């Protein structure tokens with residue numbers, strides 16, 4: 114199948130994007146998606162997205178993990194597809210688009226590569242030992258860590274992701290180290306089945322979980338450093354629920370090409 118694609122990245126979380134406004138591509142083919150996302154035999158990416166038109170919204174985001182399976186919300190993917198929609202002329206600097214977890218509002222900075230994406234409200238955080246478990250559009254496990262730079266995130270994350278509790282549905286594992294003026298986060302991602310350089314729904318989960326454990330309330334802004342750069346999360350917490358959650362950071366065009 115001949116297809117033009119674009120490569121974008123948001124803090125090192127990288128994606129292949131396809132303009133499917135004409136619905137010419139039938140993407141329900143896990144082996145095909147996985148082969149394009151393969152870093153040795155394909156283009157290489159953490160995930161693949163298709164931009165499609167839909168009734169009441171500016172566009173629809175169809176997201177696949179690099180294993181070729183459709184998945185839950187991808188925050189950095191959401192920020193990248195907003196930058197892509199701007200590049201295509203589908204939107205200007207503001208949009209409301211549809212993703213798997215519902216509508217999302219987003220805004221692009223005047224300079225063009227900083228995207229603020231509104232995430233779903235969050236009401237419930239559970240505990241699992243020293244970890245907090247919550248859904249920010251995708252399921253996340255947030256666990257404190259020390260000497261995080263030295264941690265074997267791939268094998269320790271994998272052991273949690275495949276334990277008896279999580280192996281069936283899967284979960285993303287976020288290790289967090291408190292650096293006082295920011296959090297340092299490393300994430301093992303379900304569906305990539307490896308550590309990625311950033312995870313947007315993951316750093317959002319970390320910011321909310323840390324606010325809850327520190328009993329911070331009101332309008333909160335949290336800086337997070339990940340392997341691929343820096344992200345910011347702002348939200349309101351009233352002690353019961355998290356609202357007005359925004360994931361903010363860079364979303365950048367890398368290259369484009371054709372697959373024949």
Ligand SMILES: N[C@@H](CCC[C@H](N)C(=O)O)C(=O)O
Pocket residue numbers: 126159178184185186187188189190251252284285302303304305311312313314315
């Ligand atoms: N990289 C993403 C998360 C993508 C979904 C995740 N792999 C899952 O299956 O839950 C992000 O930026 O949020």
